Amino acid sequence: MIKDITLGQYFPGESVIHRLDPRIKIILTLLYITALFMIKNFTGYIIFAAFTFEMIYISTVPVKYVFKGLKPLVFIIIFTAFINIFMTGGRPLFSIGPLLATYEGLNMAILMTLRLLFLIIGTSLLTFTTSPISLTDGIEKLLNPFRRIGVPAHELAMMMTIALRFIPTLLEETDKIMKAQMARGADFESGNLLKRAKGLVPLLVPLFISAFRRADDLAIAMESRCYRGGDQRTRMKQLKLHNRDYIAIGLVIGLMIILFLVRGLKY
Amino acid sequence: MNHKIKDMTLVALFAALTAVGAFIKIPIPFVPFTLQFFFCAFAGILLGARLGMLSQIVYVVVGLSGVPVFTQGGGPSYIFQPSFGYLIGFIAGAYVIGKVSERFKALNLKNALISILSGLFVIYLLGVPYLYMIYNFYLNDTKSLWWAVYWGFLTCVGGDIVLSVIVSTTACRIIPILRKTGLIKTVS
Numbered sequence: 001m002i003k004d005i006t007l008g009q010y011f012p013g014e015s016v017i018h019r020l021d022p023r024i025k026i027i028l029t030l031l032y033i034t035a036l037f038m039i040k041n042f043t044g045y046i047i048f049a050a051f052t053f054e055m056i057y058i059s060t061v062p063v064k065y066v067f068k069g070l071k072p073l074v075f076i077i078i079f080t081a082f083i084n085i086f087m088t089g090g091r092p093l094f095s096i097g098p099l100l101a102t103y104e105g106l107n108m109a110i111l112m113t114l115r116l117l118f119l120i121i122g123t124s125l126l127t128f129t130t131s132p133i134s135l136t137d138g139i140e141k142l143l144n145p146f147r148r149i150g151v152p153a154h155e156l157a158m159m160m161t162i163a164l165r166f167i168p169t170l171l172e173e174t175d176k177i178m179k180a181q182m183a184r185g186a187d188f189e190s191g192n193l194l195k196r197a198k199g200l201v202p203l204l205v206p207l208f209i210s211a212f213r214r215a216d217d218l219a220i221a222m223e224s225r226c227y228r229g230g231d232q233r234t235r236m237k238q239l240k241l242h243n244r245d246y247i248a249i250g251l252v253i254g255l256m257i258i259l260f261l262v263r264g265l266k267y
Numbered sequence: 268m269n270h271k272i273k274d275m276t277l278v279a280l281f282a283a284l285t286a287v288g289a290f291i292k293i294p295i296p297f298v299p300f301t302l303q304f305f306f307c308a309f310a311g312i313l314l315g316a317r318l319g320m321l322s323q324i325v326y327v328v329v330g331l332s333g334v335p336v337f338t339q340g341g342g343p344s345y346i347f348q349p350s351f352g353y354l355i356g357f358i359a360g361a362y363v364i365g366k367v368s369e370r371f372k373a374l375n376l377k378n379a380l381i382s383i384l385s386g387l388f389v390i391y392l393l394g395v396p397y398l399y400m401i402y403n404f405y406l407n408d409t410k411s412l413w414w415a416v417y418w419g420f421l422t423c424v425g426g427d428i429v430l431s432v433i434v435s436t437t438a439c440r441i442i443p444i445l446r447k448t449g450l451i452k453t454v455s
Contacts, residue, residue: 009333009342029343072339076349080406112406116347123344127333135332155275159325162279164334167286174287197429200302201437208309208441209448211284215276222272229271 009069009127016244017059018129022138024245028252029126035256036118043262045114051255052122061128069124070117077116084109136160141239154229162218170211177206274318281310281322282329285357286336301338304390304427307357308383308434311364312374313441319361327354347405352397356390363389374442379435387427395419 012018017025039045056066070077090104127135140157147153178188181202188199288302310319330341337345337354345351364386371378399415 009335009340033343069340069342076406083406116406119344119347120342124333124342127342130333132329132332132334139328139332156325156328159275159279159282159321160329160332162276163282163286163325163329166280166283167334167336170280170283170287171290197426197433201433201440204437205441205444207284208313208437209444211280212277212445215280216273218276219273222276227272 009124010131011061011065011128012131013060013129015058015060015129017055017125019244020129020248021239021241021245022130022134023141023239024241024248025126025130026135026138026142028248029123031252031256032122033119035252035259036115036122038256038259038263039115040263041265042111043265044259045111045118047255047258047262048118049114052118052125055125056121059125059129061125066121066124066128070120073116073120077113080116081109081113084112132164133161136164137237137239154233166214169214170207173210174203174207177203177210277314278318278322278325281306281314281319282325285310285323285326286329286334289336289338302430303338303353303357304360304387305430305434307361307390308364308386308431309438311361311386312368312379312382312434312438313445314365315369316362316365319365320358323358323361327358330354347401349398349401349406350394351401353390353394355397356393359393360386360390374439376435376439379438380431383431383434384428387424387431391420391424 036048039048056063085101085105085108086099088102088105088108090102093101093103093106095101130138136157139160140153143151143153143156178186182188186199186202188196188203285303285306288304288306307319307323310322313319314322326336330336331343331345333342335341337348338350339345339348345354364382367382367385368374368379371382395415398419399410399412402410402415
């Protein structure tokens, strides 16, 4: 079973990007996506690529690691490129049987593929350089202003932290119950879909009961330590903006302005 | 005992369970068959509308923040995945399942099944148009609505109906045990 799932994609490090405030990183990632959707030509993509790879270089995350994240999406990227080449109308380029590729299609396919690639590469940089716990912290702080309209910011962050803590525990427990039931003769691996789904019942009943019991224990443990929500809670790690955060904001806004200016170019 | 804390831990545990459900998958193209819906339905039935929905929200936010708890990983770019509509659907679905099952006086097999199927309907109602829109407007592949309905609904609805039956039978067995041990409040 997967052991280090709580770490997610996090790649521990000490770079400037790792040390940026998580709130700023989340906002900058949103700006980065907006900037990506503004691009209409190749000049834009060259500037964008230079920026992205510079960021990866600064973050000290190995490029190999970044590209590994693309693996599950290779199918959809190739599929999209393929459809775009052959399904866009325009001047003919070459043809395979009844399929006709066009210049416009090729152009479209390349732009589309680049957009998909950078979307994943750029946004994964956020999760590569920020641990899930500090991301949760950042989300809590960013949602805080919305408390007035009833968004439970602190509770949401707390529940995320608890969920993160229990995912590996529950995975392990599922494994354990499965083995225990197999030792009693349960069969999880043969038969058709219906039979297999039915076989899950002896796995699920104990899993749910134990999850409920854990929730109960945890609630008692929290209460006996006087947990009472986010109000007036003090923190060991305070989030504070540093010069590096302001510089990062300036850089991304600068990138957006440049991209906006080159939008009019033909290539 | 303070019910607010108990509610929070329960919601968190169900979010974690949904993540476990995503690891148990049978691959079919475009929309993989997983047990996520299974746990979403359980969250709705066992926790009720509000908490069930909250557990699915927590699950989706955990996934979006980069922990690989979805079927194909995680991270903010998952919003542009064609199957992200189903994840939004789980949030709405858990709410609907909870709401409908709260309306019944006693939860028997038939009532449980009715509430789960109405939730399933809502999940597809959100998932299929999302699939269609992502392919047509984001990926620029012109796909017909029929194509989206075929791959996003017809190929997987069978499995989900089987799951619904299993959820209702299991739920009918779990609820009495939980009441007896006092782990859930008796629904009035």
